[in-house]
Amino acid sequence: xxxxxxRIAIVGLGTVGSGVAEILTQHADRMRRHAxxxxxxxxxxxxxxxxxxxxxxxSKLVTDDIESLIEDRDIDVVAQLIGGLEPARTIMLRLxxxxxxxxxxxxxxxxxxGPELFDRARDLGRSIAFEASVAGGVPIISNxxxxxxxxxxxxxxxxxxxxxxxxxxxxxEQGQSYERAVRLAQEKGFAEADPTMDVDGxxxxxxxxxxxxLTCGAHVDWRKIPRVGIDQLQPxxxxxxGELGYRIKLLAVAKLNDDxxxxxxxxxxxxxxxxxxxxxxxxxxxxxxxxxxxxxxxxHGLGAGRLPTASAVVADLIDTVIGRASLTFRTLDLWxxxxxxxxxxxxxxxxxRFYLRFSVEDHxxxxxxxxxxxxxxxxxITSVIQPEHPEISDASEDTGTVSLVIMTHSAAEGQxxxxxxQLNKLDVMRAKSVSMRVLD
Amino acid sequence: xxxxxxRIAIVGLGTVGSGVAEILTQHADRMRRHAxxxxxxxxxxxxxxxxxxxxxxxSKLVTDDIESLIEDRDIDVVAQLIGGLEPARTIMLRLxxxxxxxxxxxxxxxxxxGPELFDRARDLGRSIAFEASVAGGVPIISNxxxxxxxxxxxxxxxxxxxxxxxxxxxxxEQGQSYERAVRLAQEKGFAEADPTMDVDGxxxxxxxxxxxxLTCGAHVDWRKIPRVGIDQLQPxxxxxxGELGYRIKLLAVAKLNDDxxxxxxxxxxxxxxxxxxxxxxxxxxxxxxxxxxxxxxxxHGLGAGRLPTASAVVADLIDTVIGRASLTFRTLDLWxxxxxxxxxxxxxxxxxRFYLRFSVEDHxxxxxxxxxxxxxxxxxITSVIQPEHPEISDASEDTGTVSLVIMTHSAAEGQxxxxxxQLNKLDVMRAKSVSMRVLD
Numbered sequence: 001x002x003x004x005x006x007r008i009a010i011v012g013l014g015t016v017g018s019g020v021a022e023i024l025t026q027h028a029d030r031m032r033r034h035a036x037x038x039x040x041x042x043x044x045x046x047x048x049x050x051x052x053x054x055x056x057x058x059s060k061l062v063t064d065d066i067e068s069l070i071e072d073r074d075i076d077v078v079a080q081l082i083g084g085l086e087p088a089r090t091i092m093l094r095l096x097x098x099x100x101x102x103x104x105x106x107x108x109x110x111x112x113x114g115p116e117l118f119d120r121a122r123d124l125g126r127s128i129a130f131e132a133s134v135a136g137g138v139p140i141i142s143n144x145x146x147x148x149x150x151x152x153x154x155x156x157x158x159x160x161x162x163x164x165x166x167x168x169x170x171x172x173e174q175g176q177s178y179e180r181a182v183r184l185a186q187e188k189g190f191a192e193a194d195p196t197m198d199v200d201g202x203x204x205x206x207x208x209x210x211x212x213x214l215t216c217g218a219h220v221d222w223r224k225i226p227r228v229g230i231d232q233l234q235p236x237x238x239x240x241x242g243e244l245g246y247r248i249k250l251l252a253v254a255k256l257n258d259d260x261x262x263x264x265x266x267x268x269x270x271x272x273x274x275x276x277x278x279x280x281x282x283x284x285x286x287x288x289x290x291x292x293x294x295x296x297x298x299x300h301g302l303g304a305g306r307l308p309t310a311s312a313v314v315a316d317l318i319d320t321v322i323g324r325a326s327l328t329f330r331t332l333d334l335w336x337x338x339x340x341x342x343x344x345x346x347x348x349x350x351x352x353r354f355y356l357r358f359s360v361e362d363h364x365x366x367x368x369x370x371x372x373x374x375x376x377x378x379x380x381i382t383s384v385i386q387p388e389h390p391e392i393s394d395a396s397e398d399t400g401t402v403s404l405v406i407m408t409h410s411a412a413e414g415q416x417x418x419x420x421x422q423l424n425k426l427d428v429m430r431a432k433s434v435s436m437r438v439l440d
Numbered sequence: 441x442x443x444x445x446x447r448i449a450i451v452g453l454g455t456v457g458s459g460v461a462e463i464l465t466q467h468a469d470r471m472r473r474h475a476x477x478x479x480x481x482x483x484x485x486x487x488x489x490x491x492x493x494x495x496x497x498x499s500k501l502v503t504d505d506i507e508s509l510i511e512d513r514d515i516d517v518v519a520q521l522i523g524g525l526e527p528a529r530t531i532m533l534r535l536x537x538x539x540x541x542x543x544x545x546x547x548x549x550x551x552x553x554g555p556e557l558f559d560r561a562r563d564l565g566r567s568i569a570f571e572a573s574v575a576g577g578v579p580i581i582s583n584x585x586x587x588x589x590x591x592x593x594x595x596x597x598x599x600x601x602x603x604x605x606x607x608x609x610x611x612x613e614q615g616q617s618y619e620r621a622v623r624l625a626q627e628k629g630f631a632e633a634d635p636t637m638d639v640d641g642x643x644x645x646x647x648x649x650x651x652x653x654l655t656c657g658a659h660v661d662w663r664k665i666p667r668v669g670i671d672q673l674q675p676x677x678x679x680x681x682g683e684l685g686y687r688i689k690l691l692a693v694a695k696l697n698d699d700x701x702x703x704x705x706x707x708x709x710x711x712x713x714x715x716x717x718x719x720x721x722x723x724x725x726x727x728x729x730x731x732x733x734x735x736x737x738x739x740h741g742l743g744a745g746r747l748p749t750a751s752a753v754v755a756d757l758i759d760t761v762i763g764r765a766s767l768t769f770r771t772l773d774l775w776x777x778x779x780x781x782x783x784x785x786x787x788x789x790x791x792x793r794f795y796l797r798f799s800v801e802d803h804x805x806x807x808x809x810x811x812x813x814x815x816x817x818x819x820x821i822t823s824v825i826q827p828e829h830p831e832i833s834d835a836s837e838d839t840g841t842v843s844l845v846i847m848t849h850s851a852a853e854g855q856x857x858x859x860x861x862q863l864n865k866l867d868v869m870r871a872k873s874v875s876m877r878v879l880d
Contacts, residue, residue, distance in 0.1 A: 023590055023733060033657070034589045036771040131587070137734040139587030146586075146764070147571070147579030149474045150463055150754035217473070276740060279714065293463060293751035294577045294741065300716060301737035311733035314590035324586070324767050331476040331762050 006035070006321040007042035009075045009100075011066070011091065012082035016105055016132065017044075018055035019310025020079050020317075025057065035318045045069050066091060070098045077320045079103045079313050089113050096126045101325065103316040105132035105309060111206035111222045114213070118335035127329035129316035134207040135160055135285040137308030138301040139315070144214045144289065145332055151291030153215040156254040157439065160207040162283035162303035163191045163198035164230045164250040168268075169281045172238045172247060178231070190283045190304065201227035201250065201266040208252040208266060211287070215254060216262050218342035219335055226347055227266035237357060237434060240405050243385065244355075246270035247278045251439065261345040270355050270438040276300070277439070348414025353382075353438035356406040358423070359431040366428050367404065373426075377419040379411040401430045407438065446475070446761040447482040449515045449540075451506070451531065452522035456545055456572065457484075458495035459750025460519050460757075465497065475758045485509050506531060510538045517760045519543045519753050529553050536566045541765065543756040545572035545749060550775075551646035551662045554653070558775035567769035569756035574647040575600055575725040577748030578741040579755070584654045584729065585772055591731030593655040596694040597879065600647040602723035602743035603631045603638035604670045604690040608708075609721045612678045612687060618671070630723045630744065641667035641690065641706040648692040648706060651727070655694060656702050658782035659775055666787055667706035677797060677874060680845050683825065684795075686710035687718045691879065701785040710795050710878040716740070717879070788854025793822075793878035796846040798863070799871040806868045807844065813866075817859040819851040841870045847878065 008024065010017050024031060024041045031039040044057050049064040069075060078100045082088050088109050092102055102121070104110070110117070110133055121128050131141045135158070144153065159165050163185055170181035182199070185191035197203045209222035230250050241248050251269040256262060271278040276298045280286040285303025290296050302308040319325040360366045371381060385405040408416070420433050448464065450457050464471060464481045471479040484497050489504040509515060518540045522528050528549050532542055542561070544550070550557070550573055561568050571581045575598070584593065599605050603625055610621035622639070625631035637643045649662035670690050681688050691709040696702060711718040716738045720726040725743025730736050742748040759765040800806045811821060825845040848856070860873050 019733075027590075027592075030590075030592060034771070036773070137731075137737065139583060139737075142582070142587045143579060146759065147582045147755055148751070149758045150467075150470075150751040152467075152470060274719065276716065276719065279716065279719065291577075291751065293459075293747045293754075295745075295748055297577065297579075297739075297741035299737075299739060302735045305735075307733045308735055311588070311590040311731065314733075315587055318589045319586065322767050322771050324764050327762050327764050327767070331474070333476070 005038040005040055006077060007040050007075050008317060009043040009045065009069050009078045010041065011045045011069065011078060011080045013044055013046050013054050013057070014081065015054070015306050016309045016313060017079070017081040019306040020081065020313050021055045021057050023307070023310055023314045031318070035321045037321065039317065039321060042075055043069055043072065070094050073099070075100060077101045077103065077317055079317060081105055081313070083108070085109055085112055089117070092117055093120055096121050096124050099124075099126070101126050101320045102128045103313055103320060104128065104130050105313055107133040107203075107206050107210060111209045114210075114335040115219055115337040119337055121329070127320060127326045129320055129325045129329070130210070131316045132309050132312035134210050135287060136162070136301075136303045136305065137311055138285050138287065138299050138303060139312065140211065140287050140299055141214065143297070143299060144211065145328060148289065148291050148294060148297070151293045152256070153289050153291050154256045155290040156211055156215055156287065157277060158208065158211065158252045158287040159249055159277060159280050159285055160252045160287070160303070161198050161204040161250055162285055163195060164204070165280060165285070165303075166190045166283045167199065168230055168233065168238070168248060168250065171233070171235060172242070175235070177235070178233065199231045200229035204250060204252045204266045208254060208264060212254040212262060212264055212342065213335060216256060216342050218339065220262065220264065220342045224344060225264045225266060228268060230268055233268055234434070236403065237436070240357060240385070240403070241270050241355065244270070244383070244405075244407065245273050246438070247273055248436065249277060249280070251277070251437075257345050257350075260343070262342045263345040263350045265347070268436050270436055272439065348412065348417070350413050351410045352413065353410055353440060354408045354416055355436045355438050356408065357434040358404045358406075358429065359401055360404055361428040361430060362400050362402040363428075369426060369428065370404065370406070370423060373423050374406070374408070374419050377415040379415055379419055380409045381406055382409055383407045410440070445478040445480055446517060447480050447515050448757060449483040449485065449509050449518045450481065451485045451509065451518060451520045453484055453486050453494050453497070454521065455494070455746050456749045456753060457519070457521040459746040460521065460753050461495045461497050463747070463750055463754045471758070475761045477761065479757065479761060482515055483509055483512065510534050513539070515540060517541045517543065517757055519757060521545055521753065523548070525549055525552055529557070532557055533560055536561050536564050539564075539566070541566050541760045542568045543753055543760060544568065544570050545753055547573040547643075547646050547650060551649045554650075554775040555659055555777040559777055561769070567760060567766045569760055569765040569769070570650070571756045572749050572752035574650050575727060576602070576741075576743045576745060577751055578725050578727065578739050578743065579752065580651065580727045580739055581654065583737070583739060584651065585768060588729065588731050588734060588737070591733045592696070593729050593731050594696045595730040596651055596655055596727065597717060598648065598651065598692045598727040599689055599717060599720050599725055600692045600727070600743070601638050601644040601690055602725055603635060604644070605720060605725070605743075606630045606723045607639065608670055608673065608678070608688060608690065611673070611675060612682070615675070617675070618673065639671045640669035644690060644692045644706045648694060648704060652694040652702060652704055652782065653774060656696060656782050658779065660702065660704065660782045664784060665704045665706060668708060670708055673708055674874070676843065677876070680797060680825070680843070681710050681795065684710070684823070684845075684847065685713050686878070687713055688876065689717060689720070691717070691877075697785050697790075700783070702782045703785040703790045705787070708876050710876055712879065788852065788857070790853050791850045792853065793850055793880060794848045794856055795876045795878050796848065797874040798844045798846075798869065799841055800844055801868045801870060802840050802842040803868075809866060809868065810844065810846070810863060813863050814846070814848070814859050817855040819855055819859055820849045821846055822849055823847045850880070
């Protein structure tokens with residue numbers, strides 16, 4: 001715990017960094033009240049001090065010389081708010097070595113170098129707080145690591161990428177094309193100029209790796225998380241899902257199976273309308289966690305944005321200044337290179353319900369062929385829709401082609417994959433089949 | 441922070457206490473992992489040690505002599521899980537004085553004697569943790585006091601009484617009568633034999649006082665919170681609300697107005713279908729908090745029940761054992777007899793939208809009379825429903841009486857009250873008017 005007033009530095013005055021500077025300077029009284037001492041913004045490190053600042057901090061505090069921060073023994077805590085892996089990793093290591101506690105929002109850095117950084121911080125008696133790295137303003141890190149500490153979390157379902165959720169909401173609610181929804185997300189500042197990491201599931205997988213680490217206590221390599229993004233999502237599937245009473249969400253799922261193996265995936269998933277996750281709209285994030293004592297708890301809020309994310313960073317700064325972050329960091333003993341990684345469940349053996357859509361030639365016997373192939377693979381069917389009205393089919397102009405939508409009972413993913421491989425080879429198939437998970 | 445293994449006592453082995461005993465003994469490994477040390481159940485104090493225990497703890501640990509606990513210098517933390525005001529208050533003071541930190545779920549005790557107990561704990565250098573006192577398994581205390589610490593929470597809306605929510609859900613979804621829904625709640629263990637404190641809004645008001653204290657930092661006397669329960673709720677109003685696209689929820693609301701005065705009330709409120717609060721069913725609890733930095737955050741989970749509530753108590757025990765609870769308690773500096781209480785907003789001047797239902801004689805000119813009286817009080821109307829079908833009216837058998845349902849724009853509560861007083865005197869009124877808040 002810092003006994004006197006705390007001196008804080010910000011590295012990186014981008015969107016989040018400028019929000020943190022605003023909260024610390026505009027709400028100094030509140031900081032004093034909530035931390036029990038003053039929290040003084042003492043230094044701001046930017047890449048190029050000659051450029052205009054995103055937030056008008058006192059120019060005397062601003063420098064582009066990171067060494068001057070590393071050497072400043074009077075700085076207690078650093079909000080390190082630059083993205084990417086390098087130089088972020090090296091800077092964090094050097095700040096830790098110079099005796100500073102760290103608050104970060106850089107999920108990619110933690111997902112990639114978490115074990116190294118956390119081991120180093122522990123060796124040095126320092127702490128790393130990272131609430132803002134997942135789900136922006138939704139305080140899921142604290143909730144999993146502190147509030148739910150009496151529980152083993154056995155299942156976690158999250159809408160962790162606000163950009164994707166915004167795009168899918170636009171497509172679903174406004175009937176917009178994927179391309180147009182992406183452009184709107186960019187105009188509104190929800191998506192980067194290159195939105196690949198958001199829409200292909202990478203961002204959600206990195207966040208899921210962090211959450212899975214908190215819930216199962218072992219390191220998860222985000223690259224090993226099977227992931228499908230929303231970039232291939234077709235409007236017709238949104239329509240079909242709607243007909244069936246579902247919405248499609250890019251869902252990140254972690255489950256602990258009976259063998260204590262971890263099942264992880266990120267994929268567009270059908271979620272029953274009216275359930276809390278289905279009703280998460282726009283750029284919001286949400287997480288539903290199942291604790292073995294608590295039952296299901298649900299957390300919902302803005303997943304990104306300048307002040308919501310800055311609010312999470314500042315809560316971590318207050319925790320660090322008070323001394324809570326250090327106790328949490330020490331006790332949780334997260335991430336280490338010395339411990340074995342989490343054992344991943346075999347995807348082929350995991351079970352779930354599925355939505356399937358086939359574009360097939362419209363002639364007798366096709367449905368029988370498909371259902372018998374599914375039956376051969378022990379996949380049983382809950383419902384089939386074969387539209388009478390070709391206008392809601394995908395291929396309305398291609399007469400002779402119809403969509404066939406099938407919902408399955410719980411089936412082994414390996415079996416489903418084998419069945420689809422076989423089905424895709426049938427000569428009645430006019431296009432590759434579509435399959436998506438259905439949330440139970 | 442307790443350096444060695446922690447020795448824990450439970451006072452009261454009722455529903456929650458037996459759940460805490462179960463978690464501590466059945467999940468000792470997990471406790472050790474999450475607290476970084478062992479958490480040993482060292483003593484259990486019950487009222488009558490000769491009676492059968494709710495959970496089979498080692499009989500050597502069980503006593504009905506509270507003095508033996510007070511004198512035991514080796515007990516570090518006590519989960520005090522007895523209800524009511526006395527002897528709970530005296531026991532807590534004596535435990536604090538004997539050097540023990542406290543975890544409690546007793547909201548009535550905190551709402552009533554919070555300032556005295558908190559001052560005493562502070563003087564003695566001890567801590568009181570109380571996550572389980574509000575909303576059972578929903579960790580709203582930690583979220584408001586830690587995770588949202590960068591924010592001024594300006595609005596808080598909660599479904600804080602699971603019993604009431606279960607009863608209203610049953611009435612709405614199953615069309616059950618109030619009496620039958622109460623009986624079902626009792627059968628399922630959601631309601632006490634005497635459910636008065638739950639259904640008349642007392643329980644929710646006590647919880648709201650605790651939450652309001654956390655958000656505005658000043659003591660709120662729960663008795664001063666205007667409250668209306670669900671005990672007078674009529675099925676016809678649930679039907680009308682449904683027609684208008686709303687559900688009725690017993691909502692506890694705290695708002696900080698521009699003068700920093702606190703507006704507080706507990707009342708059945710119309711909440712738009714599809715919004716998160718409207719979709720909270722059964723015995724669940726939920727809180728929607730608006731932070732000035734964060735925007736709206738929403739928390740949802742089981743509001744009561746043995747293990748969910750015990751899970752919150754155990755999280756507090758872990759926090760206490762780690763040392764986090766002490767830091768939080770010291771920093772937050774909650775409740776004190778030496779500080780002025782919160783300034784309550786004048787209810788007459790607070791604004792909101794309202795649902796009104798009148799049972800009136802069915803003859804020309806009645807609607808005009810009512811609307812002109814509302815107009816005289818500056819209350820403008822967004823919609824009026826006067827049913828053509830008498831079967832959905834309240835008084836279907838009483839020919840000549842119709843229901844008239846009016847939704848207002850935002851209006852001053854004082855004006856509305858004055859208008860209703862005048863309207864209730866009109867000779868066309870067949871029954872006292874019904875009015876309920878509508879959530880914006």
